[in-house]
Amino acid sequence: MVLNLKNKKFRLYEVRDTDETAILYKEAMPDDFVSQFGSKLLKLINIELATSDYSSGIVFEEYGKLGGYIAYTLNSSKLYSNVVRKHFFKILLIFGTKLLTSPKFLFEYFKVRSVMKKLNSQSTQVELIIAGLKPEFRGRKIGKVIYIKAMEDCLLRGATEIKAIIHEEDPVINNLYKKLGFKERERMKFRNTIRKIMVFSINDQESMEIYKNALDLVNKIESTI
């Protein structure tokens, strides 16, 4: 399929997007650790992503309607600790309720925390928190554009590495990350599935070439609209 950007717009993530994208997050990544806590927690995280100077995102719109988004942060431990600090009692209630119904979440929480620490070992790294399109927009090359635009913003912000955790078995995600120049750095087991830590590094010449070619293509198409 040829990439068609007519009537489509990509803009920065804003607070007005946080309700709709909290629903989209849960729908797009149902087995993500944070998704298990419901859209109230997702909305609090989204607000921090949209308003903090160390995080940002890109929204995709067609005819003015939101079709998907990507959000990223330069510091995921700061992101989550700020959410907890600013909304302590709400978070306590959300976590407490979840723990009462499913105590194994405490074990998962510590596992996720240790992964976060690993991901955050350098300050010039960016972590991709979420990328999701509404189902009707998937498979039309829009995902690739939204990722390229996010990567462009991350590199402009001084990131030297961009990281994400993906499912080993998901062919779309695996293909997409390869096509963007990401490379596998590490594997880990999480809930009987294998997750891969994928890294894009500006110091990898091959990765930078893939990214630059994709960026050139997007810019060329946009300039003809």
Ligand SMILES: CC(C)(COP(=O)(O)OP(=O)(O)OC[C@H]1O[C@@H](n2cnc3c(N)ncnc32)[C@H](O)[C@@H]1OP(=O)(O)O)[C@@H](O)C(=O)NCCC(=O)NCCS
């Ligand atoms: C992941 C997602 C954002 C990708 O966006 P998309 O618009 O569907 O993907 P694109 O059409 O831009 O395709 C990008 C690449 O993905 C791969 N891909 C897309 N659809 C595919 C399919 N059905 N099978 C295999 N690979 C596929 C291809 O490599 C493609 O690049 P290519 O066409 O140059 O080969 C989107 O599918 C989505 O929202 N999925 C659900 C949420 C999710 O999984 N989020 C990611 C969490 S890490």
